[in-house]
Amino acid sequence: MSTDTPAGPTDEPSRAELAARVAELEAELSELGEDVAAAQTEDKMVIVATQGTLDMAYPPLILASTAAAFGYDVTVFHTFWGLEILHEDHASELSLSAVGNPNLSVPNAVAALPGMDAVTSRMMRQKIDDENVASIEELIQTSLDTGVDLQACQMTMELFDYEETAFFEGVTTGVGAATAFQEMAEADIQLLV
């Protein structure tokens, strides 16, 4: 008879121990189930907005407010020129340049003349108004109203010397790349604009 097999019934777990272990595992399983359900229901989108020209300000805000309508938890992290979109005094004055822009039918030599950026921007803004496309301020307000978290990158705020009060009310400040990254890691959709 071998001696290396565990001897005696006393080493076997008792019925009560097994029942306790089963109950423990069941509790763990139900907790996991809840986590999975939560992960499935909380749809999340994160957009990093890096551009501050009139044309590039639109996509992040349009997608953000639309995703919010789809029930998504939405964060837009504004960094570098993207910060201009959130600036209360600059948002209505975002401009664009016809220089090097083949989509605008102005020759570069003309587009480069002093004051031409202002003319191009005014024409674009007029067109936006004529076609009943929402203004940037309207989209910002709508985004905030529908629960979109508009964040201003703290590092860029320091770089551009912007105070917290320079931004629209409701904008989140005091956030950095780590916060943005963490949110991106949890998100279903991540976009860099």
Place this chain on the structure above:
Amino acid sequence: MSSTVDATETLDVQGQNCPMPVVKTKQAVDELDADGVLEVLATDPGSVSDIAGWAESADEFELVDQSEDGDVYRHYVRRTA
């Protein structure tokens, strides 16, 4: 053209463009009681596909009807829960 759907509320987004028809529809249907129906009047041709797509993914809302009446698109969205 008249619709057979009885609406409890009406949202007029005529003249407004993407993304406003969907965004404002969502804001308006959130205010409905269960079984309430929102009628949306829009002139944006994109609203037909946008509102249908949105309603399909929404748990608590369903698209009851869509119709075109000249330049006006009518959408009917019911709150199911």
